Amino acid sequence: MPLTKIIRYSAWALVAVLAFAIAAVSMVTWRENKAIPLAPVATIGGPFTLVNSSGETITEKNFLGKPSLIFFGFTYCPEVCPTSLSEMQGWIEELGSDADKLNYAFVSVDPERDTPDVIGDYVSSFDERIMPLTGSVEQVNSVIKTYRVYARKVPLEDGDYTMDHTAGVYMMNPQNQFIGTISYGEDHENAMKKIRDLLSSS
Numbered sequence: 001m002p003l004t005k006i007i008r009y010s011a012w013a014l015v016a017v018l019a020f021a022i023a024a025v026s027m028v029t030w031r032e033n034k035a036i037p038l039a040p041v042a043t044i045g046g047p048f049t050l051v052n053s054s055g056e057t058i059t060e061k062n063f064l065g066k067p068s069l070i071f072f073g074f075t076y077c078p079e080v081c082p083t084s085l086s087e088m089q090g091w092i093e094e095l096g097s098d099a100d101k102l103n104y105a106f107v108s109v110d111p112e113r114d115t116p117d118v119i120g121d122y123v124s125s126f127d128e129r130i131m132p133l134t135g136s137v138e139q140v141n142s143v144i145k146t147y148r149v150y151a152r153k154v155p156l157e158d159g160d161y162t163m164d165h166t167a168g169v170y171m172m173n174p175q176n177q178f179i180g181t182i183s184y185g186e187d188h189e190n191a192m193k194k195i196r197d198l199l200s201s202s
Contacts, residue, residue, distance in 0.1 A: 044170075044178035048143040050107065050135040053120025058133055060176050067202045068103035068172040069182075069195070072149045074110035074163050075122040080184060081106075084169065089127045090188070091195055099129065101199055108134040109144060109151035109165045147178075171195075174202050 050058050069088060073081035085106060092099040106123050108114035114122075114134045123132035134140065144151050151165040167184035171194065179198060182191045 044148050045172060045176055046146045048146055049139055050133040050143060051116055051139075053116050053123070053132045055116050058131070063103045063105075063172065063176050065174050066101060066103050067174055067179075067198045068105065068170075068176065070103075070105045070107060070147075070170040070172060072107045072109050072144070072147070072151065072166055072170075074108055074165070075114050075118055076110065076162065078162075080167050084167065084184060085123070085126045085130065087188075087191070088130060088169065091191060092127045092129060094192060095195070098199060101202075102195075104130040106130055106132050107143060108132075108140060109149065110163050111135055111137050111140040171198050173198070 045060075047060050052058050069091075071081075071084050071088065073084065075081070088104060092104070095102075104127070106119070108119050111134055116132075116134060119132040119134045123130055135143075143149075147170065149166045151163060153161050154164055155161050168181035170181055171179045173179050180194065182194055
């Protein structure tokens with residue numbers, strides 16, 4: 001057989017083997033993605049120390065044993081925060097008795113203004129199961145870093161300031177490990193499916 005044909009056939013055979021290998025890897029990946037639930041992301045979440053509206057110390061240990069929905073915001077927030085808390089209240093109401101199987105928290109990213117009294121009064125307008133949390137500047141900066149939250153003070157023309165911050169709700173498993181988020185303004189049915197999946201996998 002001429003050398004050129006041998007080379008050509010060998011090249012075709014190599015292409016066929018590579019195509020088969022890629023297809024096999026793709027099939028395994030597809031099956032794994034279908035069969036295995038989202039794994040915790042180890043780099044998001046961890047130890048923290050904050051205080052609730054009564055000034056009592058709250059740590060990550062208070063959230064162990066049940067999955068959690070955690071929102072980071074601030075009481076001077078004009079739209080995103082009240083909307084997100086209203087949505088969380090709606091989830092709680094729709095869950096019915098299953099709502100008690102989760103923890104809920106509103107964590108301030110603005111500790112200079114959000115004292116325990118201020119954040120407690122703010123969250124009292126929503127479901128009582130939503131725990132308001134704040135702390136010193138150092139404590140809040142630490143939890144922001146631990147949870148990889150984006151939060152930045154933005155000066156206003158009148159000398160005051162507002163906060164840019166992460167708008168999604170963090171979903172944590174009973175070991176306080178990050179599972180995913182519910183986006184701001186996400187479709188209600190999609191959000192409820194995520195929450196029920198979180199409950200069923202816990």
